[in-house]
Amino acid sequence: MRQSRHLGKTLREVPKDAQTAAHALMVRGGYMQQLSAGVYNYLPLLYRTLNKISQIVREEMQAAGSEELLMPALQPRELWEESGRWERYTAVDGIMFSFKDRRGSVSCLGPTHEEVVTDILRREIKSYKDLPRNVFQIQTKFRDEIRPRFGLMRAREFIMKDAYSFDADEAGLEVSYEAMRQAYHKICQRIGFKYRAVEADSGAIGGTGSQEFMVLADTGEDTIIYCDHCDYAANQERAASRLAEHAQDAEPKPMEAVLGEGLIGVEPLAKFLNIPVWKTTKTLVFEADDRVVAVMVRGDCDVNEIKVTNHLGCKSLKLASAAKIKELTGAELGYAGPIGLPPSVRILADNYVNGRVNFECGANQTNYHNINVNFGRDLPLPEFGEFKIAKAGHTCPKCQGTLQSAMGIEVGHIFKLGTKYSKAMACVYLDAGGKSQPVVMGCYGIGVSRMAAAFVEQNHDDKGITWSPEIAPYQVHLVALNLEDETVRKQSEQLYAQLQQEGIDVLYDDRPLRAGEKFSDADLIGLPTRITVSKRTLEQQKVELKRRRDTAAELVAIAEAGAKVKELLGKNFR
RNA sequence: CGGAGCGUAGCUCAGCCUGGCUAGAGCACUUGGUUUGGGACCAAGACGUCGCAGGUUCAAAUCCUGUCGCUCCGACCA
Secondary structure (H helix, E strand, C coil): CEHHHCCCCCCCCCCCCCCCHHHHHHHHCCCEEEEECCEEEECHHHHHHHHHHHHHHHHHHHHCCCEECCCCCEEEHHHHHHHCCHHHHHHHCCCCEEEECCCCCEEEECCCCHHHHHHHHHHHCCEHHHCCEEEEEEEEEECCCCCCECHHHECCEEEEEEEEEEECCHHHHHHHHHHHHHHHHHHHHHHCCCEEEEECCCHHHCCCEEEEEEEECCCCCEEEEEECCCCCEEECCCCCCECCCCCCCCCCCCCEEEECCCCCCHHHHHHHHCCCHHHCEEEEEEEECCEEEEEEEECCCCECHHHHHHHHCCCCEEECCHHHHHHHHCCCCCCCCCCCCCCCCEEEEEHHHCCCCCEEEECCCCCEEEEEECECCCECCCEEECCECCCCCCECCCCCCEEEEEEEEEEEEEEEEECHHHHHCCCEEECCCCCEEECEEEEEEEEHHHHHHHHHHHCECCCCECCCCCCCCCCEEEEECCCCCHHHHHHHHHHHHHHHHCCCCEEEECCCCCHHHHHHHHHHHCCCEEEEECHHHHCCCEEEEEECCCCCEEEEEHHHHHHHHHHHHHCCCC
């Protein structure tokens, strides 16, 4: 492509609404423009990259036995009611766009396609002989994000690849899931991500097991917990951990309520009471759907709301308001405890709350804290479970290693759905014994547009983007200087044609600008290699070849330029 | 959902508090000239319903009300 005809000018100024490096660079480089909050125009450069990512995804999905199709973005309400997700997606979480058409029927713009694909397959599948099936699509999805941010990272309209597998039984699902998992690793590797696959919570989609593919970046919105010793890695939402055990008092002491005025927070409280922080207890009061739940964790821990939500099986979970807490406990915020709560309040406690002798907890009376509390004597045993947030420094749940944390961008997510949708929507088949069985499903998503943003986040320097050849919009930036010189122009044009003939994607900067501007634009756009043609290089019958990620350049003969480029792109580029 | 901020040229912003005459700067753009391997210089020029609507006033970019749009912060404290 000739840059003189290229749509997508570079900007010198950083757009004011760009919060991350990737967002700023993609806007400055002429890759995208914002149309409205969380909605973007994908300009030619970005569209090329999106297509390259899509193509890699497509190839690996097909190699893994998945078949491509395309489903509608516009979906009828009825299907979502059938699966039971309509209310949650529209009213409870409100993340789905929905509207009434002129005939009065209600439609939505799909954030995902489990319902539609299940509907397709239930018409298709009659017998175990019709299984397994695996289909995917690359399509625009919609999410009514309350707060879109970071450009393509959290947009309201975005491009996604989603695949769905259909098997006769769990064993079949395992095979399908594993094939997809391998395909996802290949995709991440081909694109050139520094990433990590982690155990994940399956959230609103539902199901029994899932993994996320996380691109490591400080601007990521997810926290990853991983072991420094074994291969354990999980999203913090899901991660388990073990805590160091402490020596306990030999004898229980009498419980007493201690006046500790204005002591909010466990650190000052522990100091005031002269006890270690691990002896304190945080009791958080939540409203779970229409019930009230108190959750206890050790003072040096925090509550993992996802774990609590999953344990309760509730639709929504939120911290109770100060007023509600006062009504329930009789105390101001900060003094809630498990003793003396109304019987309607269900009490959960993290496993590590147990096993302590003479611990502290709130007294349900403003400014008072109970000390020397002991289960069994002062209160009945609550419902125990894993309810704390795993953090760096905790012990690995699988080995003796220490957990670490890192920030990540979720670019892929694979789920074992099981029979949640097939049962709800009667997607069934007859097995060999003539018995009706629900199909066992899996679903597998990749954020294509988010991958582009994540890649830039992970691959840039102070001058611009540093694409890998796999997904760069073009492979070579052919920069012609001194275009007023007839020889330079002629040679550049020839080289442009020659490179294209050799099958290389070329962006040809044929604009009559000064060298500085052209080099700066080239660095900003960030194509993996740059060829400079100028009077100076042509004096030696050569052109200059440089990799974007290197500082050094070399002079190569014009005829060999294409071969040299291929050589550079081909090996150890990263 | 709660809190905050912004909206003036294509972009980044000044002007607003303390109302006043043709509304400004830098970058980008057009023309001419000089320059020409890391965002040059000189000269001349084009570009605005000051988000929108209403109000106050002799007078509104500026004050008030409403509205739309965009952005940020918080969603974690017992």
